[in-house]
Amino acid sequence: MSAANIVHITEENWKNEVLESKIPVLVDFWAEWCGPCRAIAPILDELAGETDGKIKICKVNVDNNHRISGDLGIRSIPTLLLFKNGTVQEQMVGAMNKAALKGKLASYLA
Numbered sequence: 001m002s003a004a005n006i007v008h009i010t011e012e013n014w015k016n017e018v019l020e021s022k023i024p025v026l027v028d029f030w031a032e033w034c035g036p037c038r039a040i041a042p043i044l045d046e047l048a049g050e051t052d053g054k055i056k057i058c059k060v061n062v063d064n065n066h067r068i069s070g071d072l073g074i075r076s077i078p079t080l081l082l083f084k085n086g087t088v089q090e091q092m093v094g095a096m097n098k099a100a101l102k103g104k105l106a107s108y109l110a
Helices: 014-019 035-050 066-071 098-108
Strands: 007-009 025-030 056-061 079-084 087-093
Touching: 007 014, 014 025, 014 056, 025 035, 035 056, 035 098, 079 098, 087 098
Parallel strands: 007 056, 025 056
Antiparallel strands: 025 079, 079 087
C-alpha cells in the first residue's frame, strides 16, 4: 500500500498527472512481483510526505500499463524517471537508499 499522496498512473491520467504537471514529477515504474520495487516503496512513501507540493510522486504498474512503459523504453524495474515540464530530466534504474534518492532530487526541490 502506498501513501495517500502518491498518484497511481494509468494511461487515462498519464498526460494530465505527469506531462502537464506544473511541478516536477518522479515516476516509479514497478510491478507487484518485483522485490527491489517493494524495497523502494517505503522510501517513496516517506518522500511523498516530505516533498508534497514540491515534487509529485507517481507510480506506474508496468504490468497494467504496457503502452506507457513501452513508449518510454522501460526495460528494467524499478526505474524512476523525473519529469519537468513534460520531459525526462533524470533516469534512475534499480533500488537506491533514501539519501541517494534525495540527493538526485535536491536541485528540483528548490
